Amino acid sequence: MADYPKDKPGEARKGITRRSFLTSMGVGAIAVGAPGELLAALPEAEKAVVAKADERTRIKLLINGNRQTILVEPRWTLLYVLREQIGLTGTKVGCERGECGACTVLINNEPRYACLTLAMECEGAEIITLEGLMKGEELGHTQQAFLEHDAFQCGYCTPGQIMAVEGLLRKKPDPTFDEIRKGVSGNLCRCGAYAHIFNAARYAGELKAGKEVGGGSKS
Numbered sequence: 001m002a003d004y005p006k007d008k009p010g011e012a013r014k015g016i017t018r019r020s021f022l023t024s025m026g027v028g029a030i031a032v033g034a035p036g037e038l039l040a041a042l043p044e045a046e047k048a049v050v051a052k053a054d055e056r057t058r059i060k061l062l063i064n065g066n067r068q069t070i071l072v073e074p075r076w077t078l079l080y081v082l083r084e085q086i087g088l089t090g091t092k093v094g095c096e097r098g099e100c101g102a103c104t105v106l107i108n109n110e111p112r113y114a115c116l117t118l119a120m121e122c123e124g125a126e127i128i129t130l131e132g133l134m135k136g137e138e139l140g141h142t143q144q145a146f147l148e149h150d151a152f153q154c155g156y157c158t159p160g161q162i163m164a165v166e167g168l169l170r171k172k173p174d175p176t177f178d179e180i181r182k183g184v185s186g187n188l189c190r191c192g193a194y195a196h197i198f199n200a201a202r203y204a205g206e207l208k209a210g211k212e213v214g215g216g217s218k219s
Helices: 018-033 036-040 078-086 141-148 158-171 177-183 194-209
Strands: 057-063 066-072 104-107 110-113 126-128
Touching (some): 057 078, 066 078, 104 158, 158 177, 158 194, 177 194
Parallel strands (some): 057 126
Antiparallel strands (some): 057 066, 104 110
16 A cells, blocks of 8 residues: 655645545545435535535426426436437437547537536537437438448447537538548547548538539539
């Protein structure tokens, strides 16, 4: 076991001491997981900032153009609410720590990781998921571009890749190759289909612009 330095008797240190660090961590642990009787033992000043993790709050979310009222716990992520509470499973569960991008959605037209976004943060914002890009049973332009350019293999990262490209095209309708590469840089494809993803992004921009592509089809 490591021999951590101890506070010297009678010596006042600047910053965080070993003792004060352990004390603060202990209070934090109690606040997160303690039963009611332990919380009641905390000083009033500390109890004021403690929120019960399982206490639900009513919020209103605008998802794919539809307004929904839902009871959520403060700790619930947008990813959890979309999949488990609302049933929009197009948004995938990947790393759940903001590294893979499989859970990417648009919040006010900006690509965001749903796993790192609390549902309560999104009240008043416009949320668009993979399902929201479709018009009935018809694929959206970006979805169609991924299909036609084989921009996937296993397909698990594809929903997040599509949402990242969609967000990019809403900001830059005619992106350069470097802008496309940067736009999807937060989304990992373990199959390595990046070349096809880049081509699909360019093609999606052409579809959105109504340009004649392929066999002369228009958006």
